Amino acid sequence: MSAFDNDLQQLSSKISEMGGLAEELLAHALEAVQRRDHDLAAEVVARDKALDRMEAELEQRAIRTLALRQPMAADLRETIAALKVASTLERIGDLAKNIARRSQYLTRNQPVRLAAPVVRMGRQTLTQLTEVLDAYTARDTALAVAVWNRDVEIDEIYNSLFRELITYMMEDPRTISTCSQLMFVAKNLERIGDHTTFIAEMAYYMVEGEPLGDDRPKGEPLDAMLDFDV
DSSP states (O other), X not given: OOHHHHHHHHHHHHHHHHHHHHHHHHHHHHHHHHHXXXXXXXXXXXXXXXXXXXXXHHHHHHHHHHHHHOOOHHHHHHHHHHHHHHHHHXXXXXXXXXXXXXXXXXXXXXXXXXXXXXXXXXHHHHHHHHHHHHHHHHTOHHHHHHHHHHHHHHHHHHHHHHHHHHHHHHHOGGGHHHHHHHHHHHHHHHHHHHHHHHHHHHHHHHXXXXXXXXXXXXXXXXXXXXXXXO
């Protein structure tokens, strides 16, 4: 194996490591919501720093590869994709951390029945993340396109939950605090879904050398007038 091939292999290995940790953080954050587990949520918050460090390490390695090897064509696309995917995985880690923090608030309040559907949405988002990471690792463009097309399902689930949570709060104002936290959890999951489609686009571009497209099926958000800067 040449030194350049070794550089690319190390970038790929670091992406796999980051992806595995991002999956684990999201899974544990959802478990913390489901089990109302304050300690598990705190663990997710603390471990997100490891993902930040991994991104910094990959960025340094990728920049060094670009400077020293001056890759062309497919090798250049692979290096650039690794940089962008690493940044996306770091953002997914941040969103998982936000979910964990919301779950810590939820443990201090009475449970509501809509917590379970939010967790189910999370499980579907986690499956989408796992599949897109598999597509990236295997250079499987068919799987990448399938994930890209299915993101609309996450959007539709989010819109349905948004309506239900609003109705629930209107019917019983005592649930407003708890339901608003669940709404933030659902919004974070919807954003993770968007990030998985970006990874799908990077996987496709890396192999095919052209964009996947800008006509991805997308549900119309019902929260456009609300501030969800989380």
